[in-house]
Amino acid sequence: MNMHILLVEDDKQLQRQLVAQLSQFGHEVETADDGPAALSIVGQQAFDIIILDWMLPNIDGITVLRQLREAGMNLPILMLTALGQVFDKVEGFNAGADDYVVKPVDPLELNARLLALLRARRANEQPTDTISAGDIVISPSRLRAWRTGVALTLSQTEFKLLLELVRNAGTIMTRPMLIERIWGHDFVPATNIVEAHIRHLRVKLLEHGDDPISTQRGLGYMLRA
Structure with a gap:
């Protein structure tokens, strides 16, 4: 882009x-x-x-x-x-x-x-209620997400994390960026808070297909577009 x-x-x-x-x-x-x-x-x-x-x-x-x-x-x-x-x-x-x-x-x-x-x-300018990347669809207003048409059961933090990854599919989201967007700019995180939530999110996504999240070592994470 x-x-x-x-x-x-x-x-x-x-x-x-x-x-x-x-x-x-x-x-x-x-x-x-x-x-x-x-x-x-x-x-x-x-x-x-x-x-x-x-x-x-x-x-x-x-x-x-x-x-x-x-x-x-x-x-x-x-x-x-x-x-x-x-x-x-x-x-x-x-x-x-x-x-x-x-x-x-x-x-x-x-x-x-x-x-x-x-x-x-x-994304905020789009009139549609849903956004998607590959086989993942998210409704930000309804706080719901689906993969291959199957509803995902996510915690609030997992939903926010997936939403950021979907919105930026194909783009690397660094650890500081994810912390700021999900937990807030002044949040002081535990050392592995992002990694832990990525791991939990991966487990739920893998129930319905291959792992769509790519780990970019030393940089962050990217959802394959």
């Missing part, structure tokens, strides 16, 4: 690095060096997603974010930040951020989060 991305980053070295890395994933990247430039270019071009640095000259990233949301801009916005405190994350989400990545940026993690955000936004 290729995207048209606006990268707002004043650090020229990091900007060039991210443009090169994102281009390798097939994305088209436009850049802005500060808040006013970002606000100007957004009014001139259509983007799929915005990567917005927290600390910008002239107008900081949070202010830019608020102005974009107040202007009715509802496309996904991912914040880049060197800050890790809880109150900074809360401020970002309250201002309208969809996700964040802490510097230094891992390109695989960044790309995975971008794809997940775009898929989630498109």
Whole structure:
């Protein structure tokens, strides 16, 4: 899934690095060096997603974010930040951020989060009540899931986990991404909480076919599309 991305980053070295890395994933990247430039270019071009640095000259990233949301801009916005405190994350989400990545940026993690955000936004825009991947069908509103037409008996956490995997089928979901989306951004997990729930989910899915979940060692998990 290729995207048209606006990268707002004043650090020229990091900007060039991210443009090169994102281009390798097939994305088209436009850049802005500060808040006013970002606000100007957004009014001139259509983007799929915005990567917005927290600390910008002239107008900081949070202010830019608020102005974009107040202007009715509802496309996904991912914040880049060197800050890790809880109150900074809360401020970002309250201002309208969809996700964040802490510097230094891992390109695989960044790309995975971008794809997940775009898929989630498109899924939310679909009028249908169900989403599917292969022989797995999920109804988010009814909290029900089926495989090969057979209803699955899942715990609430297993359902959320399967829903995230189905929504992002064919895309690697990293362990931090799954923890944030299912347990919350400020949840401090047990060391193997994701692995344990993946194992339980696999057992239930294997009752109705082959294992559809691929373990990407050192990265995360992916539901085969």
